[in-house]
Amino acid sequence: MVILETERLLMRRFQISDLDALFALYRDPMLRQFFPDGTLTYQETREELEWFLHGHPQHPKLGLWATIYKPTESFIGRCGLLPWTINQRQEVEISYLLDKAYWGQGLATEAAQALLRYGYDQLQLTRLICLIHPHNHASINVAHKVGMTLDYVHEDEKWRDLVYAHTR
Ligand SMILES: CC(C)(COP(=O)(O)OP(=O)(O)OC[C@H]1O[C@@H](n2cnc3c(N)ncnc32)[C@H](O)[C@@H]1OP(=O)(O)O)[C@@H](O)C(=O)NCCC(=O)NCCS
Known part of the structure; x- marks a missing residue:
């Protein structure tokens, strides 16, 4: 099921057959260096993929979606919209992770921009x-490029994140 399309990208629901391609990304320490849980095992990748097969189980319109590079129909990453509760506030995060071979071509910016529009226009969200x-720094640049600004710093004993935000 296709969720959205941009000029160069297509985002669709995951299929079990995406597992090996997703694991090739999740096992890479460079791609996962800024994620609190770091690299994932094959089994952990399978669990995440299965969790998102039909959209996020509690919020089926949200989720992580397989991201396909249209010119070659290649699986190049996963992007999506994720629900979080932070400081008692319901938030929706724009999430992106792409294969290194595709970095530096504006693809994450293209994905994030489309997710922002999808969140506002299709899901009637008011803040992302x-x-x-x-x-x-790459991710901070993507956030800036889609018009987000630093809202606050969120930290617990183990991790620290900048919360960039955009309001409709
Ligand atoms: C973050 C990520 C998705 C960016 O993907 P990308 O397709 O290369 O991003 P874009 O090409 O759209 O680049 C956006 C901007 O960031 C800049 N940028 C890219 N990589 C950069 C880097 N390593 N350091 C500083 N700036 C960088 C680009 O130059 C571009 O700005 P410009 O147009 O002014 O030149 C990619 O690096 C990635 O998948 N990283 C691993 C997963 C991850 O960390 N995801 C984000 C979690 S919050």
């Missing part, structure tokens, strides 16, 4: 955030 490790 990005949760970003302070050293993840």
Whole structure:
């Protein structure tokens, strides 16, 4: 099921057959260096993929979606919209992770921009955030490029994230 399309990208629901391609990304320490849970095992990747097969179980319109590069129909990552409760506030995060071979071509910005519009126009959301490790300069740049600004810093004993936000 296709969720949204941009000029170069298509986002669709995950299929079990995406598991190996997703694991190739999740096992890579460079791609996962700014995620609190770091790299994932094959089994952990399977569990995450199965969790999102039909959208987020508690919020089926949200979720992580397989991200396909249209010119070659290749699986190049996963992007999506994730629900969080932060400081008693319901938030929806724009999330993006792409294969290194596709970095630096504006694809994450294209994905994030489309997710922002999808969240506002299709899901009637009024605010979207990005949760970003302070050293993840590429991700901070993506957030800036879609018009987000730093709202506050969220931290617990183990992790620290910048909360970038955009309001409709
Ligand atoms: C974050 C990520 C999705 C960016 O993907 P991308 O497709 O390369 O991003 P874009 O090409 O849209 O680049 C956006 C901007 O960031 C800049 N940028 C890209 N990589 C950068 C880096 N390592 N350091 C600083 N700036 C960087 C780009 O130059 C661009 O700005 P510009 O147009 O002014 O030149 C990618 O690096 C990634 O998948 N990282 C691993 C997963 C991750 O950390 N996800 C985010 C979690 S919050």
